């Protein structure tokens with residue numbers, strides 16, 4: 001779909017403006033002038049994109065459209081249930097999930113999708129409230145939720161739950177499944193930079209990183225899957241990359257990209273995890289992002305552009321700790337000079353292996369950044385010992 005942009009007119013613009021007005025981001029237009037994508041509409045779209053962790057470009061493409069469509073729903077405005085095969089999606093579902101999470105029910109991640117786990121949590125809540133446990137949220141269940149108010153305040157039950165699940169599985173890397181996702185590929189090269197007679201593409205560089213990472217992790221006893229080969233026929237959409245990781249039952253998902261910017265001075269590494277501006281976050285995703293970011297900065301000297309919460313499909317739909325790393329700007333001569341050096345790429349890979357290992361150390365036994373010797377890890381596995389140090 002072609003993005004709807006500033007200057008456009010028509011019924012689609014009327015619809016967009018309607019949703020933005022409902023969210024109090026835009027005053028309602030004078031009658032007859034509500035189909036104009038004017039400057040105020042663009043500002044409102046940008047504010048909306050910012051609030052949802054979407055790329056802020058002031059246009060309504062497919063991703064922003066889906067988010068707007070889901071944003072119409074307020075909790076209580078419709079009955080929620082587990083629909084098959086197309087689940088209900090919306091802000092009302094997210095509100096319900098956050099509410100259940102606060103009360104200690106296990107809905108997984110508040111991803112705005114009314115799936116099996118949400119339905120099961122609702123049924124459990126209904127049973128405990130003496131209601132018919134049908135797993136759907138209609139007027140009676142809503143009433144019970146309202147009467148109950150907020151029982152648990154200030155805690156981060158999701159954080160505790162996810163960390164516990166990781167701790168219980170122990171510190172060994174052997175047998176874990178890590179899915180590595182080299183970004184782009186096929187018809188989509190990602191960032192492309194002609195450098196003298198050479199042409200560097202993001203898709204080639206990140207695939208090289210992915211295969212190095214595959215080798216290192218496999219040597220530590222990890223089962224590794226890549227989402228694509230070096231030259232796929234077409235580019236796999238992010239939704240399908242997430243589904244692939246879910247279907248493989250991955251323990252960790254790492255997406256690799258390089259960044260690009262019109263300004264050649266933009267440089268550095270940034271890591272993204274799932275989360276929204278109102279504080280909902282994948283705690284383990286956030287932890288993994290922090291570890292990856294710190295290890296890369298410590299071991300490579302790339303500028304620290306920090307970690308950020310995003311609601312991108314790739315991070316939202318994956319059910320395991322998932323991060324996307326932008327390892328340097330291909331458009332920066334300084335970063336590019338390092339990235340095209342295979343030894344430098346090995347250092348990035350070591351940093352990521354160390355971060356994955358630290359994910360499985362209990363928090364209180366964690367080690368200082370930059371201190372894990374990845375080759376010792378491999379030796380320990382080779383010697384048949386469990387990789388714990």
Ligand SMILES: [Zn+2]
Pocket residue numbers: 183184190191202257258259
């Ligand atoms: Zn990219």
